[in-house]
């Protein structure tokens with residue numbers, strides 16, 4: 197799980213990525229020729245107007261959406277060579293994903309939401325590791341709460357703990373501070389950059405938050421499905 201990055205090789209490589217989707221108004225070029233590389237340990241902010249393709253770009257990097265054409269590779273793995281199971285295993289081992297709307301399982305406690313994916317991956321001590329990570333995000337006293345019993349900021353921290361706990365090489369986050377008040381948003385931001393500092397996890401953060409973008413080592417702007425030069 198913790199292979200050393202090969203010097204000089206990008207962690208994420210997108211080459212001439214196009215994604216065309218059908219809509220009532222005809223075909224939409226949601227991604228229109230994206231070339232983008234992310235280095236191991238880099239922190240990249242992705243900004244741009246609403247509807248420009250930022251979230252879709254993240255989905256393509258996660259292998260949750262397949263491009264219509266072009267090449268996507270993460271940690272040397274060419275996504276076109278992986279089937280859906282292969283992509284799911286790859287994500288489990290290498291990629292953490294945090295969405296704005298948390299995606300927690302409502303019938304599981306905070307502890308179970310973090311531990312169960314670890315358990316499925318064959319982790320030796322899923323509940324111990326989950327409790328430790330939840331403690332690190334300040335939720336030691338909320339382990340047995342269900343998502344519906346947690347505030348928005350607390351739910352976001354459970355989602356972060358779940359994404360952090362395997363110490364992925366790449367963390368993709370879509371508006372991670374979008375639903376949070378200023379202080380909670382800053383705390384979540386600190387957790388993200390702490391993960392980067394401690395484990396060298398590369399961060400790709402889609403955001404409308406200028407403060408979050410300013411903390412990234414590089415920012416790219418997406419407009420009309422293209423990276424603006």
Ligand SMILES: Nc1ncnc2c1ncn2[C@@H]1O[C@H](COP(=O)(O)OP(=O)(O)OP(=O)(O)O)[C@@H](O)[C@H]1O
Nearest residue numbers: 217218219224226245246247248249250251252253
């Ligand atoms: N399944 C789909 N079918 C057709 N069009 C889609 C589909 N998913 C997304 N789109 C379109 O692709 C464009 C890009 O959407 P995307 O969610 O990537 O934008 P975004 O930059 O993340 O926007 P926001 O900042 O508002 O979240 C939008 O115009 C959207 O309507």
